[in-house]
Amino acid sequence: MTELLEARSLTAVAGGKLLVDGVSLSLTPGERLAIVGPNGAGKTTLLRMLCGALRPASGEVRLAGRRLDRITQGERALSMAVAGQADQPDPRVTLIDYVELGRVPHIGIRRKREDRDIVVDALRRTGLLPLLCRTIGSLSGGERERAQLARAMAQEPKILFLDEPTNHLDPRARGDLLDLVADFGMTVVAVLHDLSLVAPFATTVAVMNNARLHALAPPREALDAQLVRQVFGIDVLRLPHPTEDRELTVFDLANGASSPS
Incomplete structure (x- = not known):
């Protein structure tokens, strides 16, 4: 590929x-x-x-x-779209206006109605559509994280x-x-x-x-027990789930492990 x-x-x-x-x-x-x-x-x-x-x-x-x-x-x-710690939007901006910023790279490529449909779909997919008129400052931490994702999704x-x-x-x-x-x-x-x-x-x-x-x-190969102990100074344990047919991965402080280099 x-x-x-x-x-x-x-x-x-x-x-x-x-x-x-x-x-x-x-x-x-x-x-x-x-x-x-x-x-x-x-x-x-x-x-x-x-x-x-x-x-x-x-x-x-x-x-x-x-x-x-x-x-x-x-x-x-x-x-490319980027969402992370550096993104600190004005808390007074409404959620829908913030998510619409994701359409800025596409200005002139689509009609305004198509842009709004894409923004509404991004809000729907992130579960934020009922909050579209709320300000960013009024959202919870989890809602703000999803707002960043919605803006990124609107960017396509x-x-x-x-x-x-x-x-x-x-x-x-x-x-x-x-x-x-x-x-x-x-x-x-x-x-x-x-x-x-x-x-x-x-x-x-x-x-x-x-x-x-x-x-x-x-993941299983990269988070190998030996490498996890070497890099992070902790143990990785893979155990059978007590009630479900799946494996549990537990990260535990390694007894006597030296600090990772």
Whole structure:
């Protein structure tokens, strides 16, 4: 299958410190990549280079075969949407006006009525349609996270980038949000902190530590017990569910484990 996004030997440096060191990876349409690692591993820096928000010190990113740094921001916006911690909308803006911002890259491509239909559908798919006249400031944390997703969906991207989308959400809301994203059926790159959310969501996992990529594989292989202990300093246990025909994955503090390098 043709690669939708490809990173070749990406390196990032800031203040003389190496933040990402020679990372290469590729994504095909429909893949969901979870980027995981301890604090300071280079996760968000890698995501920012992949979406074009940060120019790498060396290496390149290609979108559908084209170098990302040679694609205009307007063209990128037709293929990529980003939702994350940096998005702080004016709390006075109504939800529907905020979600309509996702249509800005398409101005002139479709008629206004079609734009509004797409916005309404995005609100419906994220369960926010009854709140369309509410202000952003009046929404709960979980509703604001879904509002970001609705805006991104209204943008109709080929790739959705999420920077810690479950931050500040309770455990049930975290799982629900990622289930919603998975149901969209699009290519996704997400930085995640909670390892328990990774396997149900991701098709591929990139494990970062000390600026380097230590694994790029399906969840079970990437979150191998030995690598999890080495990188995170915790144990991973896979146990039979007591009442259902499925496996439970438990992440536990490793007895006597040294701090991850």
